[in-house]
Amino acid sequence: MADRGDFDAFVTSRYAALARTAMLLTGARASGEDLLQEALIRTYVAWPKVRELAAGEAYVRTTMVRLLIRDRKRRWSGEVPHGDLPEQAHGPDHRGDPRGDPATRVTVRDALRDLPIEQRAVLVLRFYADLTESQIAEALDCAPGTVKSRISRGLAALRAGGLALGDPVTDDTTAITTTAEARP
Amino acid sequence: MTDLKQAFDEIVADENFDAPLAAVVGAGQKRLRRRTWLRSGGAAGSALAVAGLAIGAGAFRASPVAPAPAFASDTDAASAPQCVRDALAEANGLIQKGFHEAVVVDISGAPTADLTFGMTAGHGWTDAKAVAVIPGPPGDAPTGTFRLWEGVTPDANPQPGRYLMLLFLDNSPKAPGGSYDGPVWGFTQAPIFPVTGDNISVTCADGTQAQVPWTDAATTWLAPAAPVPTRGHYPPGAAATESPRS
Numbered sequence: 001m002a003d004r005g006d007f008d009a010f011v012t013s014r015y016a017a018l019a020r021t022a023m024l025l026t027g028a029r030a031s032g033e034d035l036l037q038e039a040l041i042r043t044y045v046a047w048p049k050v051r052e053l054a055a056g057e058a059y060v061r062t063t064m065v066r067l068l069i070r071d072r073k074r075r076w077s078g079e080v081p082h083g084d085l086p087e088q089a090h091g092p093d094h095r096g097d098p099r100g101d102p103a104t105r106v107t108v109r110d111a112l113r114d115l116p117i118e119q120r121a122v123l124v125l126r127f128y129a130d131l132t133e134s135q136i137a138e139a140l141d142c143a144p145g146t147v148k149s150r151i152s153r154g155l156a157a158l159r160a161g162g163l164a165l166g167d168p169v170t171d172d173t174t175a176i177t178t179t180a181e182a183r184p
Numbered sequence: 185m186t187d188l189k190q191a192f193d194e195i196v197a198d199e200n201f202d203a204p205l206a207a208v209v210g211a212g213q214k215r216l217r218r219r220t221w222l223r224s225g226g227a228a229g230s231a232l233a234v235a236g237l238a239i240g241a242g243a244f245r246a247s248p249v250a251p252a253p254a255f256a257s258d259t260d261a262a263s264a265p266q267c268v269r270d271a272l273a274e275a276n277g278l279i280q281k282g283f284h285e286a287v288v289v290d291i292s293g294a295p296t297a298d299l300t301f302g303m304t305a306g307h308g309w310t311d312a313k314a315v316a317v318i319p320g321p322p323g324d325a326p327t328g329t330f331r332l333w334e335g336v337t338p339d340a341n342p343q344p345g346r347y348l349m350l351l352f353l354d355n356s357p358k359a360p361g362g363s364y365d366g367p368v369w370g371f372t373q374a375p376i377f378p379v380t381g382d383n384i385s386v387t388c389a390d391g392t393q394a395q396v397p398w399t400d401a402a403t404t405w406l407a408p409a410a411p412v413p414t415r416g417h418y419p420p421g422a423a424a425t426e427s428p429r430s
Contacts (some may be wrong), residue, residue, distance in 0.1 A: 004212075008205055015203030020196040029199060037208055038283075044212030046354070049304035066353070070283050070323045108191040128192040158188075165188060 004047050010056045011040060018060055024124045025068055027113050039063040061129065062139040065121045111161045119154035122147055261396050261405035267388035270413075272396065272405040275350060275375050277412035279318075284350040284372060285325045286318035286406055288379055288398065291342045295334035301354055301368040308333040308368065315346065319402040324353050324367075331368045348377040348384050348398055 015036075022032035022039075039060045043050070050059055112120055118140075125131045125139065126147075133151070137144040159165060261272050278284040290313040297310040312332040317325040333354065335341045342349075350372040377384035383395040396405065404410065 004209075008209070011203050011205050011208060015205075016201045019201040020199060023196055023199060024192055033201070037204065037211075040208045041212045041215060042352075044209060045215055046304060049306050067283055070321075108188070109195055123188070124192065127189045128196075130189075155188075 004044060007044055007047050007056075014057055014060075015040075018057065018064075021061065021124060021129055022064055024112070024128055025064060025121060027109070035064050035067060036060070038067060058135075058139065061125070065125070065139055068121065069117050107163055108158075111158045111163045114161060115154055115157055119150050119157065122150040123154045123158075126151055261410075264386070264394045264396060265388065265392045267390065267392055268386045268394045268396065269405075269411065271375050271386045271388070273411040273413055275348075275377075276406050276410050278350045278372060279320045279406055280408060280412055282350075282352075283323065284352050285323060286320060286401065287326060287349055287351050288315040288318075288346065289313065289332075289349045289351075289371075290315055290346050291344055293344050295332070295341050297331075299331055299333065299368050301331075301366075304354065304368075306333055312369075316399075318348075318398070318406050320406065321408075326351065326367075326369055331366060333368055333370045335371070335373050342376060346379040348379050350375070 018040075019033060019036050022036040023029050024032075026032045026035055042063055043056065043060050046059070047056075050056055112123070115123070121140070122136055125136045126133070131139070133144050133147045136147045140147070155165060261269065264272070275286065279286055291309065292311055292313070295308045297308055299306055299308045299310070309332045311329055312326075313329050314326045317327070332351075351369045352372070354368045354370055375386075377386060377398070379385075379398065380395070382397050382399045384398045385393065386396055387393045
């Protein structure tokens with residue numbers, strides 16, 4: 001068996017970040033961890049073939065998205081348990097909450113839930129994982145134009161669902177694109 | 185106004201995760217062993233394989249060699265011996281829950297080709313031929329001649345012949361600036377069912393053997409309502425459990 005020693009370090013260092021991405025992709029912590037762990041198991045098996053260690057995270061992320069699209073049974077539907085009761089969103093003042101307004105979290109989470117998996121995936125990869133459109137296209141094995149159209153349709157669907165998106169996100173992705181592409 | 189990136193960050197801000205490293209590695213090693221054990225069971229394994237019998241840590245194994253007919257009989261899945269039904273359920277679990285595709289594949293010879301796909305490289309077949317795809321949950325499936333990674337060890341590869349195999353699409357990112365040279369599929373090394381005509385051969389560890397039709401598998405033993413293993417996907421104590429909604 002090929003050496004998989006550095007796989008341990010990879011998982012230890014990147015698990016939390018990947019789990020948060022998985023949680024956004026699936027809409028719930030439990031199903032997100034299910035998805036991530038299946039992706040990590042596949043990555044473990046394929047580890048000797050991953051020629052660049054830096055590609056490990058991209059490999060896991062790609063695997064998660066493809067598994068998610070493959071298994072549409074994991075679609076965000078039905079009851080989703082979460083710790084923040086919606087009623088809390090109507091509290092008097094959340095300006096001191098470092099997590100931001102609970103109403104916004106619930107609204108975004110609910111709106112994201114209704115999106116098709118492909119649109120949800122590109123929005124999460126684009127606006128949470130900070131991937132460029134070309135990186136998303138590589139992960140999904142599709143054309144960059146397809147990624148752009150999915151982002152556009154996803155944002156439009158969020159707006160149509162009543163979510164008021166700020167200008168930097170809705171109309172101008174240049175700033176985020178520049179930041180993401182500037183990463184090493 | 186909502187900043188989507190900020191909203192995403194806030195949704196997961198309070199979530200803390202502990203990496204279930206032991207569970208992941210354990211499950212990965214188990215999957216590797218399952219791939220390896222099929223054709224590399226040592227001397228005893230080789231002897232039994234020649235006899236068309238099954239060995240391994242599990243209760244069954246589908247032999248990649250021509251099965252001995254001593255206990256063979258044509259049967260439907262529902263009335264097959266328990267160990268055969270266990271084998272079929274194992275395969276169905278991979279289809280219904282494990283993102284695999286059931287494909288009847290012709291293997292022409294040894295896996296000699298150098299394969300590269302995105303950031304992965306290895307050996308395999310460039311001429312594996314998909315004879316039939318068993319309809320299942322939505323997903324990609326190979327058609328015609330396709331590329332197939334070899335098993336974990338060279339001696340764990342199928343001999344030339346026709347098999348019903350459980351395939352999964354490799355998920356490799358592209359190398360920076362690189363391009364794909366077509367997808368490469370992988371296969372789960374147990375179970376693999378030798379195919380003769382419209383039947384597969386299933387051989388249990390105790391030598392019990394059955395010939396089960398594969399042409400109607402999508403509506404019988406590979407149907408969504410057909411049995412799947414009852415054990416969990418992960419070892420006991422692992423953080424991952426079946427989602428109540430999945």
